[in-house]
Amino acid sequence: MNREVDINEISDGRRYRSSDMVKIGCSDCDGCSDCCRQVDDTVILDPYDIFQLRKGLDMTFDALMADDESAIELGHADGLLLPHLKINTKAGACSFLGSDGRCTIHGFRPGFCRLYPLGRIYENGDFTYFIQVNECPYPNKTKVKIKKWLGVENLPAYEAFVLKWHDVLDDARKELSDVTDQSERSKYIVSFLKLFYQTPYETDRPFYEQFNERLADFESGTSS
Ligand code: SF4
Numbered sequence: 001m002n003r004e005v006d007i008n009e010i011s012d013g014r015r016y017r018s019s020d021m022v023k024i025g026c027s028d029c030d031g032c033s034d035c036c037r038q039v040d041d042t043v044i045l046d047p048y049d050i051f052q053l054r055k056g057l058d059m060t061f062d063a064l065m066a067d068d069e070s071a072i073e074l075g076h077a078d079g080l081l082l083p084h085l086k087i088n089t090k091a092g093a094c095s096f097l098g099s100d101g102r103c104t105i106h107g108f109r110p111g112f113c114r115l116y117p118l119g120r121i122y123e124n125g126d127f128t129y130f131i132q133v134n135e136c137p138y139p140n141k142t143k144v145k146i147k148k149w150l151g152v153e154n155l156p157a158y159e160a161f162v163l164k165w166h167d168v169l170d171d172a173r174k175e176l177s178d179v180t181d182q183s184e185r186s187k188y189i190v191s192f193l194k195l196f197y198q199t200p201y202e203t204d205r206p207f208y209e210q211f212n213e214r215l216a217d218f219e220s221g222t223s224s
C-alpha cells in the first residue's frame with residue numbers, strides 16, 4: 001500500500017540496496033512475536049505471496065478465504081480490493097502464528113513479513129530500501145545484509161517483480177480513477193482480483209513466467 005509520509009520522520013534518512021548491511025538483526029526474534037500480533041489489515045499480499053501459499057499449503061486463493069476461520073481476507077486498498085493477512089480474533093494474532101509464538105509458514109511467509117522492519121521507497125522507476133526506525137523495539141540490533149534478511153530465492157527476479165507489481169497497482173488506480181460508473185468500477189475491481197489472485201497459479205511452473213502472462217493480459221485489456 002502506498003503511504004504519504006515524511007521519510008525523514010520514520011527512517012534514518014538513508015536509502016539502501018539489497019547488497020547493503022543494515023542494523024536490523026534481532027537474534028531470530030528471540031521469543032518476541034509482537035509484529036505478528038499487530039498486523040491488523042496491513043500485511044497486504046501480492047501475487048507472489050499467493051503463489052507461495054498455494055505451493056506451501058496446497059491451497060487455492062478461494063480455499064485460503066473460505067470461511068470465518070480463514071487466514072486471509074479481502075480489504076479495500078487504494079481503490080482496489082486486495083487480500084491481506086487476517087487476525088485470528090481468538091488468538092489476537094495472525095492466523096499463521098503458532099502457539100509457540102513462531103511463524104508456521106516461515107519458509108514461505110509473505111513479502112511484507114520478510115521485509116519488516118524495512119520499507120521500500122519507489123522513485124524514478126526504481127526502488128530502494130529504508131529502515132523504519134520506529135518499528136521493532138528489539139535492543140542491540142546486529143548488522144545483516146538485506147539480501148540475507150529477505151531470504152528470497154532469485155532476488156533479482158523478485159525485485160523486478162516487486163517493481164512491476166508496484167507499476168501495475170499504480171496503473172490500475174489511474175484507470176479506476178477515470179471510471180465513474182459504479183457497476184463498471186466493480187467489474188474492473190473483480191476482474192483485477194480474478195486475474196492476479198483468484199485464478200490458481202500452477203505450482204509446477206515458474207511464478208514469474210505466469211505473472212508475465214497475466215501482466216500481458218492486463219496490459220492488452222483482454223482480462224476485463
Ligand atoms: S518486533 Fe522485532 S523482534 Fe519482535 S517479532 Fe517483530 S521483528 Fe521480531
Ligand code: SF4
Pocket residue numbers: 035036039043085094095096097098102103104105106109110113
Ligand atoms: S505470516 Fe508469519 S511472520 Fe507473517 S505475520 Fe503471520 S505469523 Fe507473523
